[in-house]
Amino acid sequence: MKLAISGKGGVGKTTLAALLAQVYADAGHQVLVADADPSPCLAGALGFPSELRAQLHPISEMDALIEERTGAKPGTIGGFFTLNPRVDDIPERFSVMYKGVRLLEMGSVDTGGSGCICPESAMLKTLFTHLLFRKDDVLIMDMYAGVEHLGRATVDFVDAMLIVVEPTRRSLGTASQIKQLANDIGLTRCWLVGNKIRNDEERTFLEAETPGIPVLGFLPADLGVQEADRLGIPVYEHVPTLRKSTELMVEKLNTLLMKA
Numbered sequence: 663m664k665l666a667i668s669g670k671g672g673v674g675k676t677t678l679a680a681l682l683a684q685v686y687a688d689a690g691h692q693v694l695v696a697d698a699d700p701s702p703c704l705a706g707a708l709g710f711p712s713e714l715r716a717q718l719h720p721i722s723e724m725d726a727l728i729e730e731r732t733g734a735k736p737g738t739i740g741g742f743f744t745l746n747p748r749v750d751d752i753p754e755r756f757s758v759m760y761k762g763v764r765l766l767e768m769g770s771v772d773t774g775g776s777g778c779i780c781p782e783s784a785m786l787k788t789l790f791t792h793l794l795f796r797k798d799d800v801l802i803m804d805m806y807a808g809v810e811h812l813g814r815a816t817v818d819f820v821d822a823m824l825i826v827v828e829p830t831r832r833s834l835g836t837a838s839q840i841k842q843l844a845n846d847i848g849l850t851r852c853w854l855v856g857n858k859i860r861n862d863e864e865r866t867f868l869e870a871e872t873p874g875i876p877v878l879g880f881l882p883a884d885l886g887v888q889e890a891d892r893l894g895i896p897v898y899e900h901v902p903t904l905r906k907s908t909e910l911m912v913e914k915l916n917t918l919l920m921k922a
């Protein structure tokens with residue numbers, strides 16, 4: 663199962679990615695999570711202890727590695743570098759595992775939305791492609807801003823793109839744009855996840871106003887989410903209602919995609 667998670671800033675992508683990862687891991691799957699946030703925070707959401715977090719460094723910031731693999735210094739514009747550097751050893755070498763979840767911090771590269779290619783973006787894109795081609799049991803990608811790391815060649819390997827929304831028109835607007843970008847590269851298996859839901863009214867609002875994206879499920883608003891963050895423990899352990907809702911979504915997804 664390979665899932666990409668996207669949505670407007672602050673809607674709960676990282677919270678959902680961590681919940682899904684732990685649900686799959688506890689069901690006995692081998693799980694690899696790729697954190698593509700410019701300031702990675704999945705390790706915190708997964709409750710990685712500080713000694714393990716200290717071992718994690720975003721790939722996009724590994725200048726020496728990027729230069730070794732692409733043949734050019736990060737930050738270089740123009741000039742020659744390889745567009746498909748060797749990356750096959752990276753997941754094992756740089757990921758860290760905790761409670762059955764293996765985490766790889768990808769980091770991100772600001773290409774100003776231009777899709778420009780620099781050594782570090784070539785590295786990340788090749789790495790995402792490699793992760794999608796790998797035979798991992800479960801891959802969860804916290805895509806942060808959109809779909810820029812995915813391309814036409816890889817979308818067939820993405821089982822589903824989950825677009826997280828809050829019950830607001832603004833986050834639905836972003837969801838609609840993400841869906842369009844996903845469709846543009848041929849990724850049509852998109853589902854909406856409504857987060858921070860306080861009542862039936864908000865649930866009904868999302869069901870009625872979804873921009874043509876089927877709803878996979880809802881996660882309730884719960885002050886325990888912030889509390890878990892303060893206490894440094896995973897939402898998965900601290901807020902049973904969110905864990906339960908995520909388990910239901912995984913079941914539904916398995917049925918939808920006919921995967922056991």
Ligand SMILES: Nc1ncnc2c1ncn2[C@@H]1O[C@H](COP(=O)(O)OP(=O)(O)OP(=O)(O)O)[C@@H](O)[C@H]1O
Pocket residue numbers: 669670671672673674675676677678699806857858859881882883884885887888891
């Ligand atoms: N179900 C929920 N109930 C209450 N608060 C929530 C819930 N889900 C997420 N939050 C809070 O919303 C904030 C954003 O959550 P999160 O970091 O998961 O979002 P994100 O989409 O990954 O953000 P970013 O775009 O910055 O990466 C956090 O403070 C988190 O504690």
Ligand SMILES: [Mg+2]
Pocket residue numbers: 675676677699703804806
């Ligand atoms: Mg995030």
